[in-house]
Amino acid sequence: MATGGAPFDALSSLDPETFTGESRAVISFLADYYRDVETYPVQPQALPGRLRALLPDAPPENGEPMEVILEEVRTHIVPALTHWQGPRFFAYFPMNASTAGFAGEMLSTGLNIVPFMRAASPAATELECAVVDWMGKLAGLTDRLLFSGGGGGVLHGSTCEAVVCTLAAARDRALSRLGDEGILRLVVYASDQSHCTFQKGARIVGIPRSNFRVIPTTAASGYGLTADSVRDAVEADVASGLVPLYLCATVGTTGLGAVDPVRDLGELARNHGMWLHVDAAYAGSALICPEFQHHIDGVELAESVSMNPHKWFLTNMDCCCLWVASPAALTSALSTNPEYLTNVTEESAAGAGVVDYKDWQIALSRPFRAMKLWVVLRRYGGAGMRAYVRRHVEMARWFEQALEADGRFEVVAPTRFSLVTFRLRPRHEGDDDAVDGLNRRLLVAVNGSGRAFMTHFVVDGKFVIRMAVGGAMIQMRHVQDTWELVCEKAEEVGAVLK
Amino acid sequence: MATGGAPFDALSSLDPETFTGESRAVISFLADYYRDVETYPVQPQALPGRLRALLPDAPPENGEPMEVILEEVRTHIVPALTHWQGPRFFAYFPMNASTAGFAGEMLSTGLNIVPFMRAASPAATELECAVVDWMGKLAGLTDRLLFSGGGGGVLHGSTCEAVVCTLAAARDRALSRLGDEGILRLVVYASDQSHCTFQKGARIVGIPRSNFRVIPTTAASGYGLTADSVRDAVEADVASGLVPLYLCATVGTTGLGAVDPVRDLGELARNHGMWLHVDAAYAGSALICPEFQHHIDGVELAESVSMNPHKWFLTNMDCCCLWVASPAALTSALSTNPEYLTNVTEESAAGAGVVDYKDWQIALSRPFRAMKLWVVLRRYGGAGMRAYVRRHVEMARWFEQALEADGRFEVVAPTRFSLVTFRLRPRHEGDDDAVDGLNRRLLVAVNGSGRAFMTHFVVDGKFVIRMAVGGAMIQMRHVQDTWELVCEKAEEVGAVLK
Incomplete structure (x- = not known):
């Protein structure tokens, strides 16, 4: 009925051969993403409106090849993403991807x-x-x-x-x-x-x-x-x-x-x-x-x-x-x-x-x-899923113990699952406001490094840092690196032992 | 940390190689599905509880290979699906899939x-x-x-x-x-x-x-x-x-x-x-x-x-x-x-x-x-999408004209887009109840053939058959075949010219 590239594509949009080819290109794209995501800053340095400014005001009149679209995802979109699947994402709560879920x-x-x-x-x-x-x-x-x-x-x-x-x-x-x-x-x-x-x-x-x-x-x-x-x-x-x-x-x-x-x-x-x-x-x-x-x-x-x-x-x-x-x-x-x-x-x-x-x-x-x-x-079975959950609980406890062994920090609520809540302690009575400022600067420094992303909470008027373990790619070395990062940034913002 | 197949799988669930292999298997599965879907009865002959009875009462303790799972989708699940993407699905409203949407x-x-x-x-x-x-x-x-x-x-x-x-x-x-x-x-x-x-x-x-x-x-x-x-x-x-x-x-x-x-x-x-x-x-x-x-x-x-x-x-x-x-x-x-x-x-x-x-x-x-x-x-652009929509509108109008040219049927509401609403006409005043029964039997016969799936509506007390054109795979031949099917079944249920 129609000739020419674009309209023809829309008119045969489930052609098995096109479907296979273009879907495989997306699979390769995602496999590369999973391989490389660890190297990206977890939170992007994306100024508001930056991506918006790169996008035209209207959709194209004629369709474009999938390669062109994927290339634009790579160059324009991925750099402005927060990488929820990266192994250094500890913000909010985890949102797991997996091969079976996918x-x-x-x-x-x-x-x-x-x-x-x-x-x-x-x-x-x-x-x-x-x-x-x-x-x-x-x-x-x-x-x-x-x-x-x-x-x-x-x-x-x-x-x-x-x-x-x-x-x-x-x-x-x-x-x-x-x-x-x-x-x-x-x-x-x-x-x-x-x-x-x-x-x-x-x-x-x-x-x-x-x-x-x-x-x-x-x-x-x-x-x-x-x-x-x-x-x-x-x-x-x-x-x-x-x-x-x-x-x-x-x-x-x-x-x-x-x-x-x-x-x-x-x-x-x-x-x-x-x-x-x-x-x-x-x-x-x-x-x-x-x-x-x-x-x-x-x-x-x-x-x-x-x-x-x-x-x-x-x-x-x-x-x-x-x-x-x-x-x-x-x-x-x-x-x-x-x-x-x-x-x-x-x-x-x-x-x-x-x-x-x-x-x-x-x-x-x-x-x-x-x-x-x-x-x-x-795909994973009950045993697989239990092993998965327990690994994260173990990692969170390791992080909690590292905090407890270090006089500068305190754990705010006991780690019951895989969420660790902590902050730098006040050095003496009455400097709660100062220590809140310090913790806030610590979180900004950790996140600003691009090497981890955590979020915060406030309880009893205290600023608390949340480290939520649970991403599909997290291994113990990421948790250990993050502990080192937290120590390094704590020193930078001026935390000292009581 | 863990050895053995299943737990290990859950612990490396985004490994790029596993991800690529298993995702490609799913792509092949779906490409086969799109190739074959036309040959399946649009609505399954699935007795209530039949699939449920095939499934165990609890999930497996150990994970299973993706091939086994896909094979079970093929043998247990697909035969009990209504095939919304098949080219003979005219029920409800279309729900389009496409390579780009996917x-x-x-x-x-x-x-x-x-x-x-x-x-x-x-x-x-x-x-x-x-x-x-x-x-x-x-x-x-x-x-x-x-x-x-x-x-x-x-x-x-x-x-x-x-x-x-x-x-x-x-x-x-x-x-x-x-x-x-x-x-x-x-x-x-x-x-x-x-x-x-x-x-x-x-x-x-x-x-x-x-x-x-x-x-x-x-x-x-x-x-x-x-x-x-x-x-x-x-x-x-x-x-x-x-x-x-x-x-x-x-x-x-x-x-x-x-x-x-x-x-x-x-x-x-x-x-x-x-x-x-x-x-x-x-x-x-x-x-x-x-x-x-x-x-x-x-x-x-x-x-x-x-x-x-x-x-x-x-x-x-x-x-x-x-x-x-x-x-x-x-x-x-x-x-x-x-x-x-x-x-x-x-x-x-x-x-x-x-x-x-x-x-x-x-x-x-x-x-x-x-x-x-x-x-x-x-991927499809404005022009591609307009061509796509217009093709369905054209098909719906063809079907509407076929109905209008046949004295047995009446079009109930004008076809403004791609939804055709029709019924067998009453043969004489006062046989509304009889003609409703006839239309109901016509719809059951059409759907029971497995060669099309339509739904119905009731307006002003009249039973109306809805044919919603708009699936991604529909071609004019499917609409023409469906017209023949409707005529054939109309004859079977005893519709005659006024």
Whole structure:
């Protein structure tokens, strides 16, 4: 129909030969990237607007060859990337890539099916049901949260989505009792260490801003919530006519890796008819090792649990497991049944007990994420994944011990998983402000070297440096080098022994 | 640290050699799939639970080779897939894969960065800002919705996410005036043809169920909304003390491809202080052709517009463009600034006018979708994409003409883009129920043949068959074969000329 390079390309965009050739070029590009990424500064020296200025104001009229595009990725884009997969990335939390995660994503992207309901692709729904049960069993969850025990799971893109969906489910369950006006009385509880997604999620689902409680934590409880402090807040709210709705317990907080006591909070939640959500976004991966499973003791009291395989489980972005004890609570808040999605050949889904995942999440369209997690679990197995997690825990402990053996530093919160939180100590009483400035300069110096990238947190008014171990490429030598780098920069910014 | 196959694999999961070998195996697998997909039944004959029964109850303890896993995809999973990329898939709406979309997704997945804010990877934010402006210009949007004109865009995963975010923005803008209790008085308007995501989105953000208005449409307006009918509803609500909040206009509805009059609705929305959202999820791709741009005449009156490149723009799942006239409305509803995300080396983002995309969406973590859309636009160019869209429009018109030339069928709504809606006609007055049964049997027969997959809709009580042209592999011969199939099955179910 059309002649000439570009239009012809778009008209035969899945020609197997072109597909193979161009895809292989991308594979080579990425293999080179993985080989070289260690040599790049982890954070780019990219002035705002620099890449933007290199890009034309409009797309090309005619298509261009893949080589030209890849060359531009190499020259324009890669130098302005923060290298999350580099072995010296210790910022935020890790976001693991792996060959298996990549292969799974390629299969999902290549098949490009949209399994919003079983009828739209039966294999995808059944694989997802199987794989969330697999993952839940590995992580030591109670059967009550698995399909095999009457609960069930779904793969979302992010914890935020899981939080919005569970908040909407809890809200609608409460409003069916209280009526619409009840929304003004619902209260959500989290700690000052909980992820900001809970506050954002509560706002998204319409909980008044003034009904979000941030319960303070202290060093005494390792920055975990105490049931007493939550109970006080809940009782005060009940006394003023409010309705406790939802309580968030975190296993492995973002700032410090703290752990809330799931059993205590679960019992409190039961007593007050609250929905308990356990957020194990990061540390959920560690739960596959029996030595960490005590952190979710009491999980049978939770209404929902979430964790992100895309953080520390070798599963490329994005993938978040959400398990719920009552799928019906979720689907009654989120289900839609327009005519264009009814199935002309099968019995109605609800009636037949079929899982239609569109009713377990925000979006209708959804990628085939189960393929990715399934390939990871098959390729590496339970033993492989445990070895992977334990290696990082070991590295983090080595770094923590190095800090403890050096009089200049202090570890701020105990390293429970693979996140180390530390700072230069004050030299004498009362120089807290000065030492904060010193720590801030230390972090800027470490990051400015391009040889590592860490982020920070503030707790009890103290500036804290976070070193999150967990990247797929990290080896012990990178952690050792980073320790040397921290010592070198500490000297540069003027840290001295007390 | 560990020896033996499986654990070792997980510990060196980005080894460039393993990565190259296993990724190439997946590429070959997919190239074979694209070569053969035409020969598979479009919808599988998969009994519920069949795949699930083939899968063990727990993941393997030891990792397995990639060949074994791919072989299992071939034997267990592919036979239970619905083949969305096959050239005989005409159901729902198309979800295009392409070599460029796949390459872009591979780059994004392989680099695996998480650009939730500029500092987390500057290139990703700047590329996204550039590419949404590119896309907006191609689609003929007003400058007011682009960064270049003071608005701006973001890449979400789905229209549903765009709807939830714009509803939350509109709601919070209203509540800042009305106070929290105002939420009980806010009203959202859509047509009986609007996508179910609007009703779901309104529920998610806490709008009372009774405050969602479904305005009826009729054949007389081609199933588009009329400003008069919306005005009547709005005025009735205002008279009873309610507050009109949000109006949805659709360009290319899901059921019939109908178009709402954007200018009329925009003026009405302005007059009543409502947020107008234009949903062009599917037909937005056609807007890149000047001959279709009259459908968004008046778009300068919209507060937001969305379209899905993952539907009909050769961009593999998932990718939804959302443009807003007022980024501040979006970010004041969705922003969070926890300490662990503040940037120790740069000025605060808000102050410096930097775009931090975490505040433009639900989730914090987000994939690097801009890379995918950028590769598609570069690889195929504006001319290539217009040729692509026009080819499908031509095919759909051919099918429509074939229907019109055959006395047994009627076209239900005019084919404005590439969606054809048709049914067998009643033979005489009053046999509507009988003809519905006939059409239902026709659809079951067509789909049961495995040689095509279409879905249905119901309008004015009539059962309608939807044939959505737009898959990447479709050629005219597939459309012609499908016409023959429809004729053959019509005969089988007993359709006769009037």
